[in-house]
Amino acid sequence: MGELILGILFLILSIIIFLQAGNLPESSYEPLGPSGFPQIIVIVMGILSIFLIIKKLKNIDLSQARLNFKDIFIKYKLIFITLTNFAGYIFLMRLIGFRASTFIFVFLTQLLLGPRDEKKYLIIGSIALFISLGSYYFFQNYLGVIFPTGIFFE
Amino acid sequence: MIDMFILGIEQILQFNLLFNMFLGVLAGIIAGAIPGFTITMAIILTLPFTFAMSPTVGIATMLGVFVGGLSGGLITAALLGIPGTPSAVATTFDAFPMVKNGQPGRALGIGIWASFFGSLISMVLLITLAPQVANLAMKIGPWEYFSLIMFALTIIASITGDSVIKGLLAGLLGLLIATVGLDPLSGSARFTFGIDFLEAGVPFLTVLIGIFAVSRLLSELENKEEVKQGEELVSGKIKFEIFTSLKEVLSQPVNLIRSSLLGALIGAIPGAGASIANILAYDQAKKGSKHPENFGTGIPDGIIASEAGNNSTAGGGLIPMIALGIPGSAVSAVMLAALQIHGINPGPMLIINNPEIVGTIFVGFFIATIFMLLIQFWGARLFLKITNIPKYILVPTVMSLCVIGSYLLNNRFSDLYILFVMGVIGYFLKKYNFSLAPVILGVILGPIAETNLRRAMMTSSDWTLFFTRPISLGFLILGLLSIMYSIWQNFSVKKKSKIS
Numbered sequence: 001m002g003e004l005i006l007g008i009l010f011l012i013l014s015i016i017i018f019l020q021a022g023n024l025p026e027s028s029y030e031p032l033g034p035s036g037f038p039q040i041i042v043i044v045m046g047i048l049s050i051f052l053i054i055k056k057l058k059n060i061d062l063s064q065a066r067l068n069f070k071d072i073f074i075k076y077k078l079i080f081i082t083l084t085n086f087a088g089y090i091f092l093m094r095l096i097g098f099r100a101s102t103f104i105f106v107f108l109t110q111l112l113l114g115p116r117d118e119k120k121y122l123i124i125g126s127i128a129l130f131i132s133l134g135s136y137y138f139f140q141n142y143l144g145v146i147f148p149t150g151i152f153f154e
Numbered sequence: 155m156i157d158m159f160i161l162g163i164e165q166i167l168q169f170n171l172l173f174n175m176f177l178g179v180l181a182g183i184i185a186g187a188i189p190g191f192t193i194t195m196a197i198i199l200t201l202p203f204t205f206a207m208s209p210t211v212g213i214a215t216m217l218g219v220f221v222g223g224l225s226g227g228l229i230t231a232a233l234l235g236i237p238g239t240p241s242a243v244a245t246t247f248d249a250f251p252m253v254k255n256g257q258p259g260r261a262l263g264i265g266i267w268a269s270f271f272g273s274l275i276s277m278v279l280l281i282t283l284a285p286q287v288a289n290l291a292m293k294i295g296p297w298e299y300f301s302l303i304m305f306a307l308t309i310i311a312s313i314t315g316d317s318v319i320k321g322l323l324a325g326l327l328g329l330l331i332a333t334v335g336l337d338p339l340s341g342s343a344r345f346t347f348g349i350d351f352l353e354a355g356v357p358f359l360t361v362l363i364g365i366f367a368v369s370r371l372l373s374e375l376e377n378k379e380e381v382k383q384g385e386e387l388v389s390g391k392i393k394f395e396i397f398t399s400l401k402e403v404l405s406q407p408v409n410l411i412r413s414s415l416l417g418a419l420i421g422a423i424p425g426a427g428a429s430i431a432n433i434l435a436y437d438q439a440k441k442g443s444k445h446p447e448n449f450g451t452g453i454p455d456g457i458i459a460s461e462a463g464n465n466s467t468a469g470g471g472l473i474p475m476i477a478l479g480i481p482g483s484a485v486s487a488v489m490l491a492a493l494q495i496h497g498i499n500p501g502p503m504l505i506i507n508n509p510e511i512v513g514t515i516f517v518g519f520f521i522a523t524i525f526m527l528l529i530q531f532w533g534a535r536l537f538l539k540i541t542n543i544p545k546y547i548l549v550p551t552v553m554s555l556c557v558i559g560s561y562l563l564n565n566r567f568s569d570l571y572i573l574f575v576m577g578v579i580g581y582f583l584k585k586y587n588f589s590l591a592p593v594i595l596g597v598i599l600g601p602i603a604e605t606n607l608r609r610a611m612m613t614s615s616d617w618t619l620f621f622t623r624p625i626s627l628g629f630l631i632l633g634l635l636s637i638m639y640s641i642w643q644n645f646s647v648k649k650k651s652k653i654s
Contacts, residue, residue, distance in 0.1 A: 002509075002585065002586045004319075005588045006583075006586055006588070010327075013330075015415045017330065017345060017641070020344075020345055021344075024342060024344060025340070025342050025515060026338075027339075027340050029612070030339065030608055030611060030612045031341075031611045031612070031615045032339035032607065032608050032611050033340065034339070034340050034342050035607070036332065036607075036611075037227065037603075037604040037607060038330065038344065038606070039346070041326050041329050041330050041333070042326075043329065044326060045323060045326040045330070046325075048319050048322055048323050048326070048652055049323060051319050052319050052320065052323065056320070076376070077378075078375040078376075078378060079372050079375050079376070079581075082371075082372065082375060082549065082550070082553070083372070083578070084555060086368075086552075086574060086577075087574060089554075089557065090557070090567075090570045090571065090573075090574055091440065093557075093567070093570070094567055102554050102557075105550065105553075105554060106513065106550045107175060107545075109550035109553075110546055110547055110550050112542065113381055113382075113383045113546035113549065113550070114381075114382060114546035114547070115546075115547070122177070122546055123286075123547075124483050127547060127551060131551055131554055131555075132554075132573070133552070134247075135471055135555070135558055139562065140208060145205065145561075145565065146565065147561070148567075
């Protein structure tokens, strides 16, 4: 089922890009222009995705296909948690800076993924502190990278 | 040639370089030893650390990770029966039984020496062949270059993964990602969909980290129980008999040389990397053996074949990268990206324009191999402890390193959004068995392919030249053959499995 959906997504992507490429300006001094190469790619991509869709449709039993979001969530809970934290991390970094956001992300994600055990707070806390402060000072001093400091340290 | 070596030795003999390279080998071995972590991922994560280094130091460090990573898979393959990387699958066949027979030191010792000699033999091949191939490549025009890239892409897409269609789709997706942003020739913005930051394009390092590392980390979280604890450790002492295992390896010169040459050759073919080489070398060793029935019971022959086979792909894989500027595998694609980040353009002119880089690669390869040998014998026991770190600690930690790596390249927040999206795309592709290597190669080769295609069409608008120029036609035919061969192979595998 997933492969079928990916096949359909590939097909949609090729159609969108093909149409978009048609709007690109043409070049007077070169025959292909900016649209030629992408159009060649998506034509082949479109054809291949149709093949994939047909192949998967042949084998699929639609009566068995059911989307139960609750089951999916339970099965992939850890991935959802991590992705949400990851998105929050990227979003927060701009606001509260690299050090604080990295600490929160590493600490919180370890906490949510790991076993419930009070003894481990110290361990995961030190790891989060080491990663956030260690990488900040290492990269700043050694590579001269300026990480966002955020509202707390301005 | 000799000048290049002298230059290479001059570059290598700096404390700073040797120290970084040593750390690289160490990091590579550790990463290779952790099941689920690939060598590609280790090299990608090392890349940001090399930004501030000079090109030679940076390349030497990455080379260290590469050589170390290839041998790191041996530790878990032998002691736990789990290949740390796909390139050590065949190592488990004989090394693990040997460990179970109570000889962990012997299994590791033989594996380490076989890795060492495999690397050495492939280095000799690299040094002799790369300049010759580069000489040939200087004579080809944009038509041939475009066709060569198409050939490389088709073979990569068709060899890797379980389906030719999916492999090709992944490669095309990579080519398409590379077209986002300003067009290199005309300067018009393509496929930005009104998002301003996309005008700067999609940086390939971010795609690399997202597609390979973030997606991999997410997949590691699928099994909830495994996340909470690390892998089981082998308890007890491991005793090395360094010279006895050296003797055992050297007592099988035919097996050693055959496996190494096979590995180097497979490494040089785009798409076929260490993950194929170890199995093929093992298979050949078994077929050529007087006692094939003993394979799989814990005999040295199998370990030698697999480890020499996978380590020798390193040198082989560098041949097309140095001589043609075309990466043979995801790993060499990252090495290529590293050179580009340091402002060096790999390709036929590399040997002439930057002999010090090529010299460093040649000599550095040798030094890295020696470091690998020392570190492995000294620390194999310690590395096992690292595999015991549970995933719930590893995943968030490495993920934050992915963020740092992506941010470092351009100091841009927008790259982090791209990283997130690429991670999710990579995860879904991986989940549904699309191989990820073609995506990366597409992203890296896309701009080269497009520029050469358009340059060819600007020189002459006659597109039949791609088919009438013999070398160009040859590459295109080879590409077609590789696709047809894979389709045929898929069919015959399915037929066989139906019959059985």
